[in-house]
Amino acid sequence: MTDVMVDRIPSQAEIRRWRRYLADEQAEAAVYRDLAGRRAGEERDILLALAEAEGRHEEHWRILLGDNVGAPRKGALRTRFLAFLARRFGSVFVLALAQRAESRSPYEADVDATDAMAADERIHEEVVRGLAARGRKRLSGTFRAAVFGVNDGLVSNLALVLGIGATGVPASTILFTGVAGLLAGALSMGAGEYVSVRSQRELLEASSPNPETQSALPHLDLAANELTLVYRARGMAPDEAARHAEEVLRGVALATGSISVTAGGAAADGAPTAADVDEHEAVGTGMSAAISSFCFFASGALLPILPYLFGMQGIAAVVVAAVLVGIALLGTGAIVGLLSGAPPLKRALRQVAIGLGAAGVTYLLGLLFGTSVG
Template sequence: MTTPADARTPSAADLRRWRRYLADERAEAAVYRDLAQRRSGEEREILLALAEAERRHEQHWLDLLGDQVGRPLRGDLRTRLLGWLARRFGSVFVLALAQRAEARSPYAADADATPQMAADEQVHEEVVRALAARGRQRLSGTFRAAVFGANDGLVSNLALVLGVSASGVATHVVLLTGISGLLAGALSMGAGEYVSVRSQRELLDASTPNPATRSALPQLDVDGNELALVYRARGMSPEEAATHAAEVLGAQRPYTAPIPVAAAPISASIAAEEAEDEHEAIGNAWGAAISSFCFFASGALIPILPYLFGLGGLTAVIVSALVVGVALLGTGAVVGLLSGASPLKRALRQLAIGYGAAAATYLLGLLFGTTIG
């Protein structure tokens, strides 16, 4: 493998950079191997293939360094953290972080890395993105309801508690208001999630092809059958629908020949499988409702913790805002990972939204308290 570095004597800065790349490649390969240990089948093969690609990159830097490899370095902190998470959890969150790590590859701007290596890193990003997307699909509606339920509980009850507290009412009134907001919001979220998921599943049920229809195939009029209309209604062009109907019915044989019931519309079975996958992605209505209730309640509990422990006044407001801020950063980071975006940006955005809502109600409470007084 020949690069511009072969024609010159590497500087001390070059050697340091190459050693750093070498350490990072080794660490990234270890992450993929650790993830592969928690997978099976195709996903395991893909992850091991990624680890092998990182080994090729590692060999490139070993060839450049020659006898100046020096003492082995550790990978950067971010990659080592990925490895630690992969060994203990091996979840979609690790893949989402790995996807972002691949996107930050410096090889495209480094003359000592080959164009093939830069292209590899771009492709690796897409491979990991696809694996992470599989994991996100496996996260059911119940998990989604949990994350967003907790976040809603945090924001809504913090805003409620701070607004009431700013009006100058007694601490026990603030606590009672917070508990009432917790229960009311949790019940509302649970009921809303149940209705939402149940409605989606019912819509899918109504759209899923009826498997009993295949029993009518042997009796269809081959010269004027309406099977093609089924495929046209599913989005095929008239020509495609007619061709597919002919294939299904075996129109090339005489009409008197019996048509096996097994010759059911292929697209019907595929549609049924897709509908089943969509059902799994949406989740169970009761599971989503209970999860939403519990996580909203757990999120809404955090703003009233200072009041439960006897704090009051401005001290309780500050402590409540701080603990909720930490929780908002956590839920925002999780949402960022699930959406494939920057966890830090989503965390800060979530914090800004939560604090913005709380500040608005706090100012309203101050104004309301002044007016009453």
Template structure:
């Protein structure tokens, strides 16, 4: 069984059972990832589709490497690991940024760099694949970042603030009906406040960005600038260029206008932005998101989070049982929101989940201790 793509340093002797098991696992994972990329490509068009199909072809090359090493010991096809199977299932049904973020994480987990049986080329491929998928996911992350920020912040704030409120009031020893009423009042007041605050915040940020955009009237003014004074250079200098570079850039733009004979103004994208002649909306608007969308997301997710610690009291529970169930439900929700943020940001879901849990329970515990200090006890 001659391995035709043997990695440098790999043993030339017959493979061990452990090696064969590992190669078969790699083979299964490569097949699963290639299938996931093909499924994602089926939901795309144009350049994105071509890129995803190229990634699937690359995984096919890696698959062939393990087939060559295994020879007649390939055996029955193995399923990919759990994460690869989850990625494949999601890719078959969805095609959004969440699936691309999972694919990015899958590429980042590659151990080919430490495995002597994988070639250096394969290890380098996996690192580049991670960057390719990161780039594909980048625009989707930008589109959703404004609303997503509001949703995560709203859900987390609703979970933590209402749990802290319910535990603090409950620890003071008041009646269960008072705790329930306080929790519902906190839900409504907080959701309205969050929605209104998010609308004002995003709207104000968009207005600030709009004020920083170049004036459209600058396009009409360009043909009439004094070629000797060249005021356009001041625009470039005000936007960060050095004096000589700005003068050269402005002279080039005005020279192009002279060649056009005063006709339609055609500028490169970077010159258009600097000279105030651009018509494309700046990318920051897409990142900030819609004010109304962010407000609705914040309201709904705050209310959704805030109802969780109130649920035990709505079910008629009281005392320590209600406190324990409310804390447990909020803990699960905090872990879920933290893990979701981790996946979408391309970082470790476990670390983000535990961080979210620690912050939320820390705030709730502080309020609960204050309730104990100023009240009596939980009935």
């Protein structure tokens, strides 16, 4: 409960501002409650605590308003949009948007908000940032591959189609070139992803402890204690490794086979286990990664050739292709911005500028090449 007192008659501008703050606090609390309903354990408790804090801020504005509270109002459009997303998705994207909303709190510059409220909003930003970071880590590699794969397909095939088209070749040639670029790029992405994932899995497996090693423990020479070398190789200091090895061997002596190198030391020492490999393998198997990358790239590379598939040609086809790709780049850029915690609009516009800029350069080169040949 806040102890603020109103010792004067507020102006109509102040009443309107306080009512807006009150509505925003109510809407933000509803967002956190909706998100909490889709979480469990610690995350749920944190979100409910945030909603409770927004309730304290709400009470502050209620006391200031007194009899001027008036009828319930809707919160700001961005807050209502967050509430809509929270009720339907409850995803990391909502938390990322909430993080941005908390960072724009006006309380520090408002004399009617307390210092504690302004500090709360700053801390809320960091709390939501932490929750969003958890969600970002849980995002599958397939999703990240989708965003970047689609983006690669959009930019590379638009540049190819515009560059070839600017030379003055027939529309059918542009279409066939675009289809060839789609297939070549998608196959290249798929093959590269397959090799990358397979190599990563093989490296992780090579670094994992061999579970069969535990069968050698009962037969080790306790005086020589070769097990010490295992822990020293994993980064322990010599004395610490010797103590740890003695503890493991003592356990083996008491109950042969109940303690293994993996159970007795690998997990504690930070060495990767089979479960760790599965958890951190972002895209699963090499084949699934290859198929996903192929489809993502192809879906992006399809947009620039759509006008030519429907019989368009000339400047009209170029404009339509550029507009379609620009819209798609806005979407992928905004998603990348959300995932990285950056302003979505800024990242979206940057993505469009880079993508269309690259395509524009190839178009100009195609014009020059076509003119020189002609």
